[in-house]
Every structure is written in C-alpha cells, then in structure tokens.
Amino acid sequence: MTGPSSSEALTKPASSGLGWLLDQRVLLSIAVLALLPWLLPSKALAVNVLIYGVVVMGYNLLFGYTGLLSFGQAAFFGAGAYFTGIAIGRYGMPWFAAVPVAVLLSTCLAAAIGVVSTRTRGIYFSMVTLALAQLVYYVALQAASFTGGENGLRGFTVDRISLFGLQVNFLDPVNKYYVLMAFAALAMWFQSRILNSPFGAVIEAIRENEQRARACGYDVERSKLVVFMLSGAISSLGGCMLALHLSIVPLDILHYQTSGMIVMMVLLGGASSFFGPFVGAASFLILEDVISLWTPHWQIIVGAIFVLFVLFLPKGIWGTLLDALGIGKARR
Amino acid sequence: MDLSLIIMQLLSGIALGAVLVITALGLTIVFGMLGVVNFAHGALFMIGAYAGLYLASLTGSFWWGLLLAPILIGAFGMLIEFVLIRRLYGRSIDDPLLLTFGLSYILVEGVRIVFGSDGIPFPTPPQLIGVLDLGIGFFPRYRLFVIVLVAVVLLALWLTLEKTRVGLIVRAGARDPTIMQVLGVDIGRVWLAIFGLGVGLAALGGVLAGPMRSVNPEMGSLVLAEAFVVTVIGGLGSIVGAVVAGLMVGVSISMVALFAPEMATIVMFALMAVVLLIRPQGLFGVRGRTA
Numbered sequence: 287m288t289g290p291s292s293s294e295a296l297t298k299p300a301s302s303g304l305g306w307l308l309d310q311r312v313l314l315s316i317a318v319l320a321l322l323p324w325l326l327p328s329k330a331l332a333v334n335v336l337i338y339g340v341v342v343m344g345y346n347l348l349f350g351y352t353g354l355l356s357f358g359q360a361a362f363f364g365a366g367a368y369f370t371g372i373a374i375g376r377y378g379m380p381w382f383a384a385v386p387v388a389v390l391l392s393t394c395l396a397a398a399i400g401v402v403s404t405r406t407r408g409i410y411f412s413m414v415t416l417a418l419a420q421l422v423y424y425v426a427l428q429a430a431s432f433t434g435g436e437n438g439l440r441g442f443t444v445d446r447i448s449l450f451g452l453q454v455n456f457l458d459p460v461n462k463y464y465v466l467m468a469f470a471a472l473a474m475w476f477q478s479r480i481l482n483s484p485f486g487a488v489i490e491a492i493r494e495n496e497q498r499a500r501a502c503g504y505d506v507e508r509s510k511l512v513v514f515m516l517s518g519a520i521s522s523l524g525g526c527m528l529a530l531h532l533s534i535v536p537l538d539i540l541h542y543q544t545s546g547m548i549v550m551m552v553l554l555g556g557a558s559s560f561f562g563p564f565v566g567a568a569s570f571l572i573l574e575d576v577i578s579l580w581t582p583h584w585q586i587i588v589g590a591i592f593v594l595f596v597l598f599l600p601k602g603i604w605g606t607l608l609d610a611l612g613i614g615k616a617r618r
Numbered sequence: 619m620d621l622s623l624i625i626m627q628l629l630s631g632i633a634l635g636a637v638l639v640i641t642a643l644g645l646t647i648v649f650g651m652l653g654v655v656n657f658a659h660g661a662l663f664m665i666g667a668y669a670g671l672y673l674a675s676l677t678g679s680f681w682w683g684l685l686l687a688p689i690l691i692g693a694f695g696m697l698i699e700f701v702l703i704r705r706l707y708g709r710s711i712d713d714p715l716l717l718t719f720g721l722s723y724i725l726v727e728g729v730r731i732v733f734g735s736d737g738i739p740f741p742t743p744p745q746l747i748g749v750l751d752l753g754i755g756f757f758p759r760y761r762l763f764v765i766v767l768v769a770v771v772l773l774a775l776w777l778t779l780e781k782t783r784v785g786l787i788v789r790a791g792a793r794d795p796t797i798m799q800v801l802g803v804d805i806g807r808v809w810l811a812i813f814g815l816g817v818g819l820a821a822l823g824g825v826l827a828g829p830m831r832s833v834n835p836e837m838g839s840l841v842l843a844e845a846f847v848v849t850v851i852g853g854l855g856s857i858v859g860a861v862v863a864g865l866m867v868g869v870s871i872s873m874v875a876l877f878a879p880e881m882a883t884i885v886m887f888a889l890m891a892v893v894l895l896i897r898p899q900g901l902f903g904v905r906g907r908t909a
Contacts, residue, residue: 355712357719402891405898408711409655410854413846414894420843421887428880542839546719553716583731589723596717597705 311560312478316471319564320464326568329459331575335568336466337527340473342551342563344520347477349549350558351486352513353493354404355412358419360544361399362518365392366525367535368426368433374529375442376432385469385526389519395422396518397511404510407496416542423540439535456530466527473520478560480516489513493558521548550592556605565604622754627876628869633761635868636768637827641841642848642860643775644819650855651792651812654703654714659820660842661722664835666691666821667828668729671740680743688822695817696810703813704806722838729835740828764826771822772861779857788812792855847890853903863901 319339323332345359369388373379379387399422403414426433433439447454447465454461480486488509491499500506529535538544547570555566573591577584599606645659656662666687673690674683698721706713742760749756779785787808791798795805823841831837848867852859867886875882893901 355715402894405894406850409649409715410850410898412712412715413655413850413854414890417843417847417850417887417890421884421891424883424887428884542843546723549716549719583727585723586727586731589720589727592720592723593702593717596713596720597702600709600713 312471312474315474315561315564316467318561319467319470322568323460323463326572327575329463331571333459333463333466333531334571335564336463336470337524337531338548338551338567338571339524339564340470340527341521341524342548342555342567343473343477344517344522344524345548346552346557346563347480347489347513347520348517349552350562351481351493352489352510354510354514355549356403356415356514357412357542357545357549358399358403358415358417358422359517359521359548360540360542361419361422362392362396362521363525363528363544363548364422364426364535364540365395365518366522367529367539368439368525369522370526370529371439371442371535372432374444375439381444381447381530385523385530388526388529389522392522392525393515393519396515396522400511400514400518404507404514416545419540419545420542423537423542426537426540433537434535436537438537439529440533442529443533444530462531466531469523469527473523474560477520481560485509485512550588552602553592553595553600554602556602556608559602559605559608562602562604566602569603624873624876626755626757627872629757629765630761631869631872632865633764633830633868634872635865636765637823637830638844638848638868639861639864640768640771640819640826641823642845642852642864643772643857644816644823645845646849646852646855646857646860647819648813648816649849650857651788652703652707652809653711654813655718655854656813656816657715657719657842658698658722658725659718659816659845660838660840661725662691662695662817662820662838663824663827663841663845664833664838665694665725665729666824667740667833667837668733668824669821670825670828671738671833674741680741684822684825687825688818691821692814692818695820696814698817699810699813722842726835726838733835735835737832737834740833742829760829764830767826776857844886847886850890850900851893853900855904856900856902859900859902 319336322335323329326332326335341359341363344362345356348354348356348359366388369391370381370384373384373387374381399415399418403411403418406414427435430436445455445457447456447461454465456462456465488499488504491502491504492506492509496506525539528539551566551570552563553566554569555564556562570588573588574584577587581587595602601609641659641663645656649655669687669691670680670683672683673686674680677683702717702721703714706717746760746763748759750759750762779788787798787803791803791805791808798805798808827837827841844867848863849860851867852861852863867889870885870889871882874885897903
C-alpha cells in the first residue's frame, strides 16, 4: 500500500472556510456516525459498524499508516472482549473499571506479541502475527475455566450504564448505540492525536522507506513495537464494546478468520485514510447482510469482491473517493 | 514410561511431520522463487484432500486419487498464477498475499457448496489398513507408507533441483531472475511451473493427510498456520529448513501429546516464538529478506 510521497504528507493545507472544516476529521467522523442508526436498515447493524469500525481503525494504524500487514489483529479484539467479560463476570467490576483494565491487559498482550513479531520484516511479519494470534486462540480454547472454552464466555450482563448520577438503560438499542459511540469518539480522538504527532510522521516514514527512516536516526524497531501496542490498544477497545454489546464473547472472535475479516474491511474502505475503516466495516457488514438474505454462501461473493478490490481498487472505496475529490493527504 | 511407547510416538510424529514437510515445502519453494507467500495454501491443501477423495471414489482406487489430485490441483494452481497473481508482480509485496487470502475465502466456500459443510471420512486404502509389527511395537501401515512416500518425493525433488538442467534454471532464477531473462530464459514460464509445483505439493499433502484426519472445509486454516510455523522456524525459502523444521514440529507435537495433551496445539507456536527470539531469520534462513 504505497501512498503519496511523504513530503506531501508533511505539508499542511491552509486552514480557511471549507478547508478548516475538512481539517476537523474527528468531528466530521462523529457527525456521520451519529446519523448512522437512522441511515442503516437496523440498529444492530449500526452498532456492529461502530464496533468493527473501531477495531479496524486501530488496525489501520498498523497496516495503513506503518505498512505492517498483520494477520493477527483478532488477538487484541478478542482480548479486549474476554478481559472485559472476565473483569465484570468473574471479579464483579463495574463497566467503567473493567474497560480500562481490559485495554491495559490487551496492550500488555500486544507488547508480548509485538516483541516477537516486530523483529521480523515483510511477509514474515504477516506469517508470525497469524501464528501467534492462533496461539492466543488455542490458549483461550484450552483455558476453559476462565474463558468458557468452545462455548464462549457467558454470565455477565450490563443492562444499566450509570455515570455521574446519570442512569442509562443499556438494553435500549438507541441508548446503547450512543453510549458505544462515546467510546468510538474517544478512540478517534486518540488516533487523530497519534497521527498528528511527530510519532505519526515517523511511522509514515517507516512505511514509505524503512531504511531511510533508520538513516535519519529514528529507532525503527522501537517505533514498530510502540505502534503495534497502540494499534492493539485501540482494537481492544472495540473488543470491550463488543463484550458490553453482546453480553457474551464467542470464541470465534479470536480465530484467524476474524483477523482476515479486519484486513478485508480496511482494504474495502481504504487503508491509511482516517474514516476509511468505518466505510470498510460498514460496506463489509452491509454486504454480508444483503447477500446472506438470498444465499448462505455469502463468503464466496465477499471473497470475489475482495479479490477484485486487490486487483483494481487497492485504495478502497473511501481512498478512491478522496482521490477523485482531490482531497490531499494531510486531510485524511 | 515405556521406551517402546516413546519410540512409537516418535514415529507417529515423523509421519505427522512428513505431511507438514510436503505442505511447507510447497509454500517455501514458491516464496524462494517468486517472493510470494500463498495464503490460499491451506485452502488448496483442503481442496487436494477433497479432490483425492472424489477421484478415489470415482476410479475406485486410492492410488489414482493420490496420483491425479496433485496433478489436477497443480494445474489449477498454474491457472491461478496465470490469471491472477501474474498481474501483481512489481506491485507491493503485500498484494499477492491479500489476493490469495481472498481466494482462500472463495475456495473454502466453493467446497462447502459442492461437498457440504460437514466432515467426510477419508477411507484408508485397503492395502494399508492395519498395523505392522516393528519388533518393538505395532505401527499403522498407512503412516509408514506416508513416511516412505514423502522421503521418495523429497529425494526426487532434490535430484531434480541439483542434478538436472531444469533444476539449474530454477536455482539460478531464484537467485537472479533478471540475469536469467538476459540469458534468454522465459522466467514467466519458470514461475508458472514453480507455482504449479507448490500448489501440487499442497494438494499431495492434503491427500496424504486425508486418511489421518477427517476431511472438512475448515481443515485448511489449521494447516496454513502449521505450514507458516514450519517455514518460519526453518527459514522462508529454505528447502532444508522446511524438512528439518517440519519433522521437528511433527515430533514435538506428538511427544507433547504423550505427556501433556492439552499443550499439543500450543507447543509449535511456542517453538516458533523461541526460534524467532534467538534467530529471527529462522534456522536455515538468509538474513536480509525477511528479518
């Protein structure tokens, strides 16, 4: 996934009028997401777009912006969900404590996997992340007393969200959507801050030319490890959202098919664009919804569409659209 | 613990490893030549098993299935290279990987449509049913056959690569494709053949594994992870590495299964992590391209 040259990435557009508005990518994204439940056919679909959007956005930090094609992101998505469920169900933590704890533990897992996998380059990295994520899958399968094994994690329910004396009925789909949207907004703000920081420029430099970044004096290995952890942290927040939403954690969430689905979503939407992950998650889930109405074999069509995207539309829906509109690199 | 039991389990591990070697070899040869990692390798392994089963029931003989399935699926692999992967040479190294991943989706679902989602038992050929007395214990005939066949295939492959003119072209092509083109070799045809060979080996692995595990559409995803682990341990692109690592992984799995069955699925990943920490390029890998 080669984007425009890095020099273009560093030039900021002049901020005035429409330009200023386009610079507020977090606010614009939140505005679109706020309308989503009323645009999509069902609230459940909107919640899923939100959750997978956050997961894929975290993954985009790794794949889209740093150029590291990991096939193991499901490990962190699943870890976030499992840790949230275990913290609430087993240790009786309230949700506002369980979520940070889960993100923290998942980030530690990302650090462990990152230490091993970021030592490798190129195709090796993809293979190693896939294998290590499968290791996490088998550990969760074997540690059935903690994770529920094959049946998934059950026995925790969040029906009420209370914060600052405010009570929200979490079972109502609209309430649920907007509570989860607050998590997504937080994740977006965090991601945007990372991308705007000097570190954001460093990871893009690594994507464009690793040797040159190294020659410029950046610690490439450490930057890769840090971005691996940050990416895992954001994706694990998506996992926390899933656990709160479903009140169960299916074991499949850790399987490599989930990692593959995350890769597909980011590519469909558009890697290395800020809102692309949400577009990708939405198009994948809508596609799945629509096709499974008339055939249970929706995967064959999704697979074919994905192959066509790799061949002819490698920048994805959103990336191609931004290109067509002539919106520059810095505003993505 | 009984010594003979340990030796029997060791042999079991070698049989398991032999299938891994064949499968990982296909992956590693394709990478060594084309610089492409085939993510559909597991799916093609699974298709090979189904093709073997189908051909065996069609002809009434396991042996026709064993012979024809790798050839047919290998030809199918050449078609994939010709129609799809060829377009991606010169683009990002991630693109063939992503494309073959999408392809694996199509292949798995295609098999579900044709053969259904449930597992199908793969009958052991009648000549190889039962066990053989090795003096210290009884060992399944079929597993012994797998070990011998894989050894023969490896020997044939090694002789072809080292002693023939075709092998010379292949080895030179892996080192410098541009020079080969200057010398008048149609490198596109070599790549086509190598991709076909790699896929054929995956299919052979699938047919051989059939009678040892049951055949189902999902069997490829575990195999893909296993083949990755083996190639990462051995060193991507190294044939010797694939053989050593494949046997190593097979033996470790069956040995651990003897003492701590619940750890059997996990041990190979742990092995990989240790190798990566000590030697990121793998046991027989060359530093530079991958680590």
